[in-house]
Amino acid sequence: MSIAILVDEGKLEWDKPIKNYIPNFKLYDPYATEHLTIRDILCHRSGLPAHDWSMDDIKLTRKDKVGLLQYLEPNYEMRQKLNSEKQNFSFLKKKGTNPSHNV
Numbered sequence: 001m002s003i004a005i006l007v008d009e010g011k012l013e014w015d016k017p018i019k020n021y022i023p024n025f026k027l028y029d030p031y032a033t034e035h036l037t038i039r040d041i042l043c044h045r046s047g048l049p050a051h052d053w054s055m056d057d058i059k060l061t062r063k064d065k066v067g068l069l070q071y072l073e074p075n076y077e078m079r080q081k082l083n084s085e086k087q088n089f090s091f092l093k094k095k096g097t098n099p100s101h102n103v
Contacts, residue, residue: 003038014039026070032078033070044082047074 006012015037018025027033032047040046048069060068075081 003042007038012038022066025066028070028073029078032074036078040079045079047076047078047080048072049075 003012007014012021017034018036018038018041019034025033025036027036027046027048029047036046049072
């Protein structure tokens with residue numbers, strides 16, 4: 001819900017690419033890198049499989065986790081299928097903060 005508050009406050013937009021907020025954001029798929037939005041992440045439609053094991057290291061910072069996303073091959077093209085994508089929340093989940101903070 002904190003993301004919706006940031007949208008209401010005009011600090012984020014649902015359909016603006018993540019890259020606008022996190023310039024170093026990169027995915028395996030160049031098209032998804034440039035076009036993936038907050039709405040896509042919250043709707044689990046980035047195309048990435050769960051890869052839950054890849055983000056289990058508690059020593060990883062949000063910046064580290066975002067950096068690792070570029071190596072995770074998608075199962076589907078972006079917006080083609082709903083899929084559980086826990087790692088996508090790793091940089092959005094800090095309550096009440098802009099996803100670009102500390103990344």
